[in-house]
Amino acid sequence: MHEPEPATSLELGKRLFFDPILSGNRTISCGSCHKENLAFADSVAVSPGVNGRLGTRNTPSAMNMRFQESFFWDGRATTLEQQVLIPIENPVEMDLPVDSAIARLNTDAFYRQSFLRIFKELPSKSNLAKALSDFERSLETSDSPFDDWRVNDNEEAVSASAKRGFKLFNTKAKCIQCHFGPDFNNVEFRNIGLFDGKMHVDSGRSAISHRASDLGKFKIGSLRNIAITAPYMHNGMFKTLKEVIDYYDNPEAVIPNSMNRDTILTGTLQLTDAEKADIESFLISLTDRRFLK
Amino acid sequence: MKNAFTWLGCLAVLLTIVSFISAQDPIVGRWQRIQKSPDGDINLIFVFRADSTYDGIVNGKAFTTGRYFIKNDIISVSDNGCNLAYYGTYKLKYYAQDSLLFTAISDTCKERYQGANGLACKKLPKK
CATH class of the missing domain: 1.10.760.10 (Cytochrome c-like domain)
Incomplete structure (x- = not known):
């Protein structure tokens, strides 16, 4: 079935979140480790990245980020915009330099058009970060x-x-x-x-x-x-x-x-x-x- | 005669209820404050109950719970985030029945002080 074209930064971010295009060997997406049915966390102690590589830390939930002031277990990122780009580059997660990810998105007709339509500009580091962070910021839960x-x-x-x-x-x-x-x-x-x-x-x-x-x-x-x-x-x-x-x-x-x-x-x-x-x-x-x- | 007693009994119950309602502090109910932020509005609601308990809710998420007491225009509040046994005190000023301002008198809990001092809220209609 044909998926509707993303109309907003958030919708584009959702599409990117689940797309393995952002990993070096095109096999791992953000959603591979942040599984939607598990509150965007994972069920294993350490999630496998590209080629089955393992890091040392458990995948935290990507939900309820709006009020957070630091990200990752060690707080290495202070904004969600910083956070979303780091796993893309991490060799044991998605292993794709962000510049390469941007080049890849620019050669993909669907993303090229989507970024132009939503941001009025071609894919870049800043609008990629905005799209992914807008999606993560939408993952709030308040109905327990x-x-x-x-x-x-x-x-x-x-x-x-x-x-x-x-x-x-x-x-x-x-x-x-x-x-x-x-x-x-x-x-x-x-x-x-x-x-x-x-x-x-x-x-x-x-x-x-x-x-x-x-x-x-x-x-x-x-x-x-x-x-x-x-x-x-x-x-x-x-x-x-x-x-x-x-x-x-x-x-x-x-x-x-x-x-x-x-x-x-x-x-x-x-x-x-x-x-x-x-x-x-x-x-x-x-x-x-x-x-x- | 029996009917008269029944009616008198009902009247007594009704008067008790009315006197309870009229004695209820005007703070009892739901109070709202909407704050602007770069990521969108932050919707703060405080629920003050007649049993001297209250809850704070932000964007639908319950975030604090505690107890309060009022004497004249001073409210004493404790909450689970600070210390349930410690009460900070704030002056209440009603600009109207549905408009309330909290001004700190004494509160060593920094987080609560920052959130509550100068907080202006509007009362929400009953559900």
Whole structure:
């Protein structure tokens, strides 16, 4: 079936997002790793790039980007326009220099016409970034059972377990100290204890900031749609939400002698099994209804 | 006689409801602020409930929840993002029944202070 021609920057960005034309060997698109049915995340610890090459970090969800102030696990990009071009050039992701991508789009009749129609100019680095970022910026979700409960006062929208879990999230479990705001994250980078310099060696933010105090720190991830974006953490080391909650309950039991772990995570939370199940219920309630069908 | 008692009973219930409604603070309800941004409008809504709880919503996303108390024209607020046990205080000024301005008196929670000090909202009609 003939696809309609994109009429806006956003529509063009959507088309480009799912088109492998932006990878070196034309086999990988942004959508290969940011899968729409998984809230634009992936189901494996590390997504394969061109020729099956593997990086070291888990694919984060590309949804709910509008209020973010930094991008990638280490915050190497400060705007969405910067962010969208980096995976295209990364040798273990799409492996195509942006200049080559632009040249390729300029020789493609469909894209050449589309860019001219929408931007009144030929494909360039800036309008490619605008199209892709406009599409990503449109991927907001605000229709979860949790939102229905809080926004519409619909007490039936979430279970009693989820309500107890939200209370624990705000109090005993201390999750709220990092995961707050419309997307349940904030602009900070934190070391949650996944760096020990031996088995776990990704230094995270410090490789970008060159500050020793940032050793092992990573961007705090959004919790919206978290139930469908397993596996978890920057390296995808936890397969389930239960494993994540167990980790936060007692980080030392999972990674002893981690370096520079945040003081919020000193000691154990001493959550009961029932409390852990309630927190998981709350996290599941953050899943947008489009994914619950 | 029995009918008269029934009517009196109904009247008592009605008066109780009316007195509750009339005693309700004018802040109870939904308040909106639309802010312009380069990426489009940001639609902020605050829901103040009669049970002293409130929620903040941005572009349809619930982003904060907490408690509030009002004495005269001063509101004390706590929320989960700052600390549920700590209350910041703000002066309320109603320009009209549907127009409200928050001005900080004392609040050490930087994020809330930045968001709430000088915040002007318009009351939304009841659903």
